[in-house]
Amino acid sequence: MGNKHETFTFKLGDFKLQSGKILKDAFLIVDVQGELNSAKSNAIVFATCFGGDHNFNQMGIGEGRALDPSKYCIISPNLFCSGQSSSPSNASPSQKGSKFPLVTYYDNINAQDKLLQEYFGITNPLLYIGFSMGAQQAFHWGALHGSRTGGIVPICGTAKTTFQNWIALEGCKLALTADAAFDNGNYTSPPSIGLKAFSMNYTSRLFDQKGYEENLHLGLFGGLADDHAYFQTLNDLFSGIDANNLIGMANTWQHGDIGKHEKFGGSTAKALSNITCPALVMPSSSDISFVAEDNIPEVKKMPDADLKVIDSKYGHFAGSMSPALSSEKEVNFIDDGIKDLLEKIG
Amino acid sequence: MGNKHETFTFKLGDFKLQSGKILKDAFLIVDVQGELNSAKSNAIVFATCFGGDHNFNQMGIGEGRALDPSKYCIISPNLFCSGQSSSPSNASPSQKGSKFPLVTYYDNINAQDKLLQEYFGITNPLLYIGFSMGAQQAFHWGALHGSRTGGIVPICGTAKTTFQNWIALEGCKLALTADAAFDNGNYTSPPSIGLKAFSMNYTSRLFDQKGYEENLHLGLFGGLADDHAYFQTLNDLFSGIDANNLIGMANTWQHGDIGKHEKFGGSTAKALSNITCPALVMPSSSDISFVAEDNIPEVKKMPDADLKVIDSKYGHFAGSMSPALSSEKEVNFIDDGIKDLLEKIG
Numbered sequence: 001m002g003n004k005h006e007t008f009t010f011k012l013g014d015f016k017l018q019s020g021k022i023l024k025d026a027f028l029i030v031d032v033q034g035e036l037n038s039a040k041s042n043a044i045v046f047a048t049c050f051g052g053d054h055n056f057n058q059m060g061i062g063e064g065r066a067l068d069p070s071k072y073c074i075i076s077p078n079l080f081c082s083g084q085s086s087s088p089s090n091a092s093p094s095q096k097g098s099k100f101p102l103v104t105y106y107d108n109i110n111a112q113d114k115l116l117q118e119y120f121g122i123t124n125p126l127l128y129i130g131f132s133m134g135a136q137q138a139f140h141w142g143a144l145h146g147s148r149t150g151g152i153v154p155i156c157g158t159a160k161t162t163f164q165n166w167i168a169l170e171g172c173k174l175a176l177t178a179d180a181a182f183d184n185g186n187y188t189s190p191p192s193i194g195l196k197a198f199s200m201n202y203t204s205r206l207f208d209q210k211g212y213e214e215n216l217h218l219g220l221f222g223g224l225a226d227d228h229a230y231f232q233t234l235n236d237l238f239s240g241i242d243a244n245n246l247i248g249m250a251n252t253w254q255h256g257d258i259g260k261h262e263k264f265g266g267s268t269a270k271a272l273s274n275i276t277c278p279a280l281v282m283p284s285s286s287d288i289s290f291v292a293e294d295n296i297p298e299v300k301k302m303p304d305a306d307l308k309v310i311d312s313k314y315g316h317f318a319g320s321m322s323p324a325l326s327s328e329k330e331v332n333f334i335d336d337g338i339k340d341l342l343e344k345i346g
Numbered sequence: 347m348g349n350k351h352e353t354f355t356f357k358l359g360d361f362k363l364q365s366g367k368i369l370k371d372a373f374l375i376v377d378v379q380g381e382l383n384s385a386k387s388n389a390i391v392f393a394t395c396f397g398g399d400h401n402f403n404q405m406g407i408g409e410g411r412a413l414d415p416s417k418y419c420i421i422s423p424n425l426f427c428s429g430q431s432s433s434p435s436n437a438s439p440s441q442k443g444s445k446f447p448l449v450t451y452y453d454n455i456n457a458q459d460k461l462l463q464e465y466f467g468i469t470n471p472l473l474y475i476g477f478s479m480g481a482q483q484a485f486h487w488g489a490l491h492g493s494r495t496g497g498i499v500p501i502c503g504t505a506k507t508t509f510q511n512w513i514a515l516e517g518c519k520l521a522l523t524a525d526a527a528f529d530n531g532n533y534t535s536p537p538s539i540g541l542k543a544f545s546m547n548y549t550s551r552l553f554d555q556k557g558y559e560e561n562l563h564l565g566l567f568g569g570l571a572d573d574h575a576y577f578q579t580l581n582d583l584f585s586g587i588d589a590n591n592l593i594g595m596a597n598t599w600q601h602g603d604i605g606k607h608e609k610f611g612g613s614t615a616k617a618l619s620n621i622t623c624p625a626l627v628m629p630s631s632s633d634i635s636f637v638a639e640d641n642i643p644e645v646k647k648m649p650d651a652d653l654k655v656i657d658s659k660y661g662h663f664a665g666s667m668s669p670a671l672s673s674e675k676e677v678n679f680i681d682d683g684i685k686d687l688l689e690k691i692g
Binding site: 162163164165168175193200204208210227288 | 511513514520522525540547640
């Protein structure tokens with residue numbers, strides 16, 4: 001099988017959201033690596049994370065890796081609000097910027113399901129995997145479509161956003177919007193002071209105390225000269241993202257809860273018990289945004305789930321599947337876990 | 347012995363700071379409960395914490411408690427920048443507001459030493475105790491004056507501010523100053539949007555994940571109706587503090603390191619080994635600002651120190667010594683620890 005790589009736009013038209021609102025002329029930007037086999041049995045959906053689009057996902061894909069594009073058709077549909085798929089920054093005029101509606105994880109996976117069925121003709125993806133906000137999408141996918149999915153792999157994410165995580169995100173949002181230049185989302189140039197404040201607050205949670213004391217952050221992004229360079233790199237990263245897009249993604253994240261669907265009537269437990277496919281849940285032992293412990297009660301309620309904690313000092317990034325953001329140990333541990341699951345369900 | 351209670355101003359005159367700068371017409375606001383005995387052997391210095399002045403300390407004092415004003419003379423000197431002692435909000439015109447110089451913990455304890463010697467005639471206080479920023483002052487006091495102090499009790503604090511703690515504070519400061527109304531510290535009315543952003547980010551670290559999930563925050567301040575009431579209470583608290591004062595205190599905190607003194611030449615280890623008096627170090631098992639683990643290497647370098655971890659879900663507040671901010675279990679555990687130490691050194 002070849003290793004085709006393409007990125008395309010999938011048009012959703014006027015797309016009905018969970019809220020009942022219509023997202024006008026909605027679309028997904030979709031990245032595909034590898035080819036779908038004739039039985040359409042080798043599709044892996046690889047969801048995207050906060051502040052990381054399908055290009056970020058490339059770091060988790062490679063020949064010989066678990067997500068091997070010479071074996072699998074790896075589909076990365078970008079999150080709404082990512083700046084790739086429909087987002088405040090690229091919406092039709094009446095929904096642009098501050099006028100963009102709240103989008104939930106269920107909205108994201110509904111759009112992705114439409115993509116799989118209508119574009120690829122896939123009803124039963126082999127695997128659904130994701131890191132961070134991608135992991136939260138994986139949980140949502142499993143709750144709704146577990147019965148027709150080979151397996152899900154949520155890495156460094158929870159099925160329901162915890163209250164502390166919610167507060168931390170609210171703090172980041174308030175830091176950004178405290179900049180008067182944000183102007184209720186109607187800025188004409190980026191609110192750079194607010195974006196910097198957002199970045200610093202977000203940064204405080206990327207590693208735990210120990211990871212920072214051991215200067216693991218200076219090994220990121222190919223190596224950084226000092227703390228200042230680290231802050232500058234993160235600031236550059238977040239400042240490169242449209243402010244309303246950042247807030248849109250954070251809103252989706254804060255709203256995250258697989259129980260919030262008419263099928264489950266608000267019961268997270270009921271939704272968890274509906275994840276009938278095999279699931280491999282992989283938190284990081286040092287992640288302070290998605291604490292490993294928080295996955296334990298979730299996994300207990302899932303009929304066929306394994307919890308494999310990534311024993312790591314790399315904090316949240318331990319789940320990035322990228323040697324540039326963690327270490328080979330973490331990358332191999334995750335890859336091995338996925339390979340075992342693929343073996344079991346393949 | 348009676349239980350006198352008074353609050354007074356101690357004038358320091360033009361006070362030389364570690365930086366070499368002069369803090370003009372400096373003063374301490376000092377609260378005293380209990381009476382000094384004729385041998386001057388029953389003085390306990392009870393340092394104040396971030397955002398909490400000598401009134402906050404009252405919650406840790408009481409007859410029958412460890413800090414018993416019928417036995418001890420409990421002296422609470424307010425931190426510089428607290429709004430009580432010399433602060434940006436009350437400085438002489440040439441140093442007011444944004445013009446207030448950086449004040450270190452060593453500056454604070456130097457002023458306190460002057461207070462003890464000149465006002466009370468005390469050279470050897472029986473005990474020096476403090477919570478949070480108060481704990482950090484206790485470490486600084488011990489490093490410099492351990493040889494003439496009965497003991498120190500740092501509760502929920504470290505001898506050196508960790509990098510992650512520094513980042514979190516930097517995030518809070520950037521959130522506050524992102525409000526254009528802050529105007530580089532030259533605001534004419536409180537920068538309320540920035541203060542709210544500060545508060546939310548600070549709030550995210552008061553409890554750990556589990557504490558928040560268990561809704562312990564709703565039991566604070568006599569009981570709160572819901573999350574909104576909790577955020578409002580914290581916002582009211584921080585909004586009631588002058589913004590430059592908040593930043594001044596945060597600067598002292600971020601700069602915290604007992605090694606940063608000419609006597610220790612930048613070596614935290616050397617300063618720790620100079621804490622020769624008995625020390626009782628009490629972190630909280632769920633504090634994410636001052637992580638219990640971070641005290642372990644510190645205590646190892648101290649000649650006569652005990653580490654007693656407060657096994658608690660009350661996060662940072664576990665060390666507040668107040669039943670209104672934690673629970674009787676925590677209050678009693680700390681009180682018992684202090685009583686044992688007082689027994690040993692008394």
